[in-house]
Amino acid sequence: MGRITIEKLNKTYANRRKDPRSDDDPLLRQGDRVVVLFDIDLNIMDGEMVCFLGPSGCGKSTLLRIIAGFEAPSDGRVQINGKPVRGPSADHIFVFQHSGLFPWMTVAENVGLGLRHLKNRRDRQEHVSEFIEMVELDGFEQHYPRQLSGGMQRRAELARALAVNPDIMIMDEPFSGLDFLTHMKMREEVVNMHAFIQKTILLVTHNIDDALIMGDRIVILGGSPTRVIMDRTLDFPRPRDFEKSPELSLLRSELFLMMGVNYAV
Amino acid sequence: MTTTVRRKGEKQPYAYLMPFLGFFALLLIWDVLARFSGWSREVFPGPVVVLVSMGELLADGTLVRHTVASLFRVTVGFYLAAALGIPVGIALGMMKATRSLINPLIQFLRPISPLAWIPLAMLWFGIGDPPAIFLIFLSSFFPLVVSTTIAVDGINPTYFHVAANFNFSRTEIITRLVIPAIIPEVVTALRMTVTISWLVVVAAEMIAVQSGLGFLILDSRNALRMDYVMDGMIAIGLVGLTLDYLMRQLGDLESASWRKMTH
Ligand SMILES: Nc1ncnc2c1ncn2[C@@H]1O[C@H](COP(=O)(O)OP(=O)(O)OP(=O)(O)O)[C@@H](O)[C@H]1O
């Protein structure tokens, strides 16, 4: 089960500026604190794939880190399956924006991290190869992360997260820095995987098309301080193609406009 | 990381001769200087004299005995320092709170040369192996603690998040994250401290001990045998070379070299 409830979430950081960013907006400056997230309310269903969009620096990573339990909210509550998040756990695995693979472990050892509970070595190795094959890294089991390309590292990290079989997968820009084709393949991979295992997936992206193709739901963060400025459930059938679906293409233009781009091409 | 296109391990032909060429040139210059310095062979012996007397010292076992005595002290002191210093460094690196308590103390003790401890070491431990081992321990312990602490501190915080995410136990955090992450830095620190220990043992033996290469040098000076003094120096250099070579092998182990690995 991966139901997430976020109520009245605020997050502030220590202010590093001496003079106020803006005198007219008292919310931005509460004494020596900077408000990064303000009054976020979200209800995420079990099995939902939610795509977060928003300008750089608006607090998307911060929100995900709070949900994952790496940081505590300044105010408000985050609950998973009705229980408050007390810290990181293998029930909600975070896939990092920059590589989180352990560089001193081989691909197989990294993927095996989530399978440590399997005491039988043969069993564990079988599972490891299964997930390595799933992301098409067979043959690279004994390679160290530095010996892989950026795209291969991402796939290895995805395999590591999948191997844990978590209730919730939290992915911070999992496709950034990938070449176009790998990006498309990985996107397809995640969509298929989601259709197959039906886990809750939270995914941050800068790519509006990613969000439209993948998401069951799109949440846009923005404004200052950052709030939820749009929350839309997408019930378009998959596979999605905005050239064939006028509704989808209309929504796409709307999103581009919202993110400050006037002519979506 | 090398920028040359040449593959690792692949050398120019005869490249292995280069180090010997350096030693040969040194011998040649030494010989020329000794011949034309105008000093007698008692004051400035040439390489031939020194090598002949080295034969004598090897034949009666003196050189081997003193080398073994020095190596024994370095080994014991160095292992003690590593066995205590690295865990202390890990503990300090992981407990940010106690660090501000202990760090200034260590930084205060560190610049005090191990040789300054000689009088105290002799008073406390008398003469023989214990004071020398104590001095070597001191000279390696503080640098090892400091380098290990810095290495632990420099571990990318993301890795600790990953560990928490995969429900690592406290032991697993140390054995599967901290230790492998700091091995490359610790090996470098060990390489540096073994050299320092070797410098310190010779100095300590000149004062507090009746055996070892340092003692051999001092004793030969008292007997006005400069050729034996130089034999002692050569033995010191050769052992130092070997120790460094052994430490470098340690750095090439797979667990220590993940940082260097690229395509
Ligand atoms: N530890 C911290 N201390 C102080 N400020 C922080 C800290 N972490 C993040 N911030 C601030 O919070 C804001 C949001 O950061 P965050 O990393 O969540 O942005 P983001 O939306 O993920 O951006 P991007 O799309 O570029 O990754 C930024 O303005 C940043 O300066």
Ligand SMILES: [Mg+2]
């Ligand atoms: Mg981010």
